[in-house]
Amino acid sequence: MPEPLEPGDCVPEDLPVHRVEVIEQLAAELPAVSDALRYRDNFARLLPGRIEEVAVEIRSGNEQAAVTALLSLSVGSRMVGAPRLEYVVGRCLADVRSGRRTDSLPALTREAERFLTHVAETVSAEAHPRDAGRHRPDS
Numbered sequence: 001m002p003e004p005l006e007p008g009d010c011v012p013e014d015l016p017v018h019r020v021e022v023i024e025q026l027a028a029e030l031p032a033v034s035d036a037l038r039y040r041d042n043f044a045r046l047l048p049g050r051i052e053e054v055a056v057e058i059r060s061g062n063e064q065a066a067v068t069a070l071l072s073l074s075v076g077s078r079m080v081g082a083p084r085l086e087y088v089v090g091r092c093l094a095d096v097r098s099g100r101r102t103d104s105l106p107a108l109t110r111e112a113e114r115f116l117t118h119v120a121e122t123v124s125a126e127a128h129p130r131d132a133g134r135h136r137p138d139s
Contacts, residue, residue, distance in 0.1 A: 011111060015083045017118045022081025037126075040080045044119040050076075051112050054092065058101045066096050085111045 027036035050073055057066035070093045077086035088111045092104040 011084045011087050017084050017114050019081035043076050043080045047112050082115050085115050
């Protein structure tokens with residue numbers, strides 16, 4: 001059974017915040033790339049509320065509701081390619097199931113914020129590519 005994450009602990013360094021190839025694979029399976037991006041963006045939009053739901057259920061002692069919310073969050077994290085978030089969700093599940101209910105909540109909040117920052121930066125880059133509208137001197 002994994003040890004609880006302390007507030008200062010970090011997720012393994014080899015886990016990226018976001019694996020874009022997961023979204024690319026999802027896009028290949030859907031009718032349009034925009035469908036995969038919309039899924040990622042909806043996941044990000046709903047993430048703060050989902051984290052709050054997990055926290056409320058854990059703090060109120062509703063273990064079954066917390067486990068259900070965490071399992072859903074785990075699946076969503078995997079589908080959008082958020083391995084750091086998925087890792088911490090797994091730690092939270094282990095904590096809830098072992099009675100350490102809130103040990104990993106600070107890390108969950110921190111990794112959700114990291115993912116949201118990354119997505120916001122990615123969306124901005126998608127909307128405003130650096131080379132858009134620039135002419136190359138050799139063209």
